[in-house]
Amino acid sequence: MHTPATPQGLIVDWGGVLTERLDLAVRAWAENEQIDFEHYRQAMRRWFSPEEQLEAEINPIHALERGEMTVPDFEARLAAEIQRLDGHPVQTEGLLERMFSTFGTAHAMNALVVRAKRHGVRTALLSNSWGNRYPRDGWDEMFDVVVISGEVGLRKPEPEIFGLACSRLDVSPRECVFVDDLAVNVDAAAHLGMTGVLHRSYDETAARLEELFGLPLG
Numbered sequence: 001m002h003t004p005a006t007p008q009g010l011i012v013d014w015g016g017v018l019t020e021r022l023d024l025a026v027r028a029w030a031e032n033e034q035i036d037f038e039h040y041r042q043a044m045r046r047w048f049s050p051e052e053q054l055e056a057e058i059n060p061i062h063a064l065e066r067g068e069m070t071v072p073d074f075e076a077r078l079a080a081e082i083q084r085l086d087g088h089p090v091q092t093e094g095l096l097e098r099m100f101s102t103f104g105t106a107h108a109m110n111a112l113v114v115r116a117k118r119h120g121v122r123t124a125l126l127s128n129s130w131g132n133r134y135p136r137d138g139w140d141e142m143f144d145v146v147v148i149s150g151e152v153g154l155r156k157p158e159p160e161i162f163g164l165a166c167s168r169l170d171v172s173p174r175e176c177v178f179v180d181d182l183a184v185n186v187d188a189a190a191h192l193g194m195t196g197v198l199h200r201s202y203d204e205t206a207a208r209l210e211e212l213f214g215l216p217l218g
Contacts, residue, residue, distance in 0.1 A: 007195065007212055009171040010116050011162075014127035014134065016181030017199045018113070020104040028102040033091075034084045043081035064130055067150035071096055071131035100132040108202045112209070112217050113142045119215045122169045126162070126178070128155050145169050156180070157188030166194075177212055179205060 016022040030037040047061045060077045063069035072093070079090040117123045124145040127134070131150060139146065145168040147161065154161035166173050178189040179197045186196035195212060199205050206218035 006214075007121070007175055007177045009122040009124065009166065009169045009176040010113065010209070010213075011124045011126050011165050011169070011176055011178045011189075011194075012109075012113060013156075013180040013182075013185070013199070014125060015103065017179055017205075018106055018109050018125075020106050022103075022181070025102045025104065026099065029099045032102070033098065034086055034088075035090065036083050036085050039082045043078065061130075062155060065128045065149045065155040066153050067129075068153075074131065096130055096132060100130070105135065106202065109199075109205070110138070110142065112202075112206055114138075115217050116209070116213070116215070117142060117144070119213075119217070121213060121215070122171055124165050124169050126156065126165045156182075156185045159188060159192055162189050162192050162194065177209065179209075 012018060019025065026040070027037060029035070030040060047059055060069055060074055064071070064074045075092050075095040079092040079095060082090055084090055113123055122145075123143050124147060125139070125143050126147045127149065129148045129150040134148070145165065147165045147168065149155040149161065152161065152164060154164065156162070162173065162178070166176055169176070173189075173193040176189075177195045177197060178186065179199050180186050180189070181199045183198055186198045190196040197205055197208050197212075203218075210217050
């Protein structure tokens, strides 16, 4: 993997990087909603499987992330795929908003991005949106650029969205470090020449970013 001598840009994911772990958040949502979590996992496994990595009209997640499907339509599709433990119908309206309400902020990672920006690193958020309302308070202090999939009609791991983020940051891919909790996205960024960091914990990521940028970020 290419490691730039002096990175100029830091691009980070939102869910699972600037929030707490997604698996824990989604499990909390399922418990709150009395959702059969195994049914939810089966739906996600099918929609994210290689066989389903097709066009938007086939894969509702891709359509939602690109802004090609409305939130209510996706909520109806998801509600039809899952069921409650008590057998009652899943409440469709507001389903995603209730899910994302369980996503706690990873304060240490957010503070790290702020420190990087204050040190002169160009910073960007690059997120695949599920139509959710992001907690944008403090983003001006954190980011020079914000790229949300549903707002630009592209989604990770499509190479064009990484190129767009780099272009808006005014840095080349080889001058950028990209942090995500999904290996498929990290690999796609690395394929374009970016330095990919697979996020597993704050301590591990902070140490790696300090090494790459040569700055006291942690």
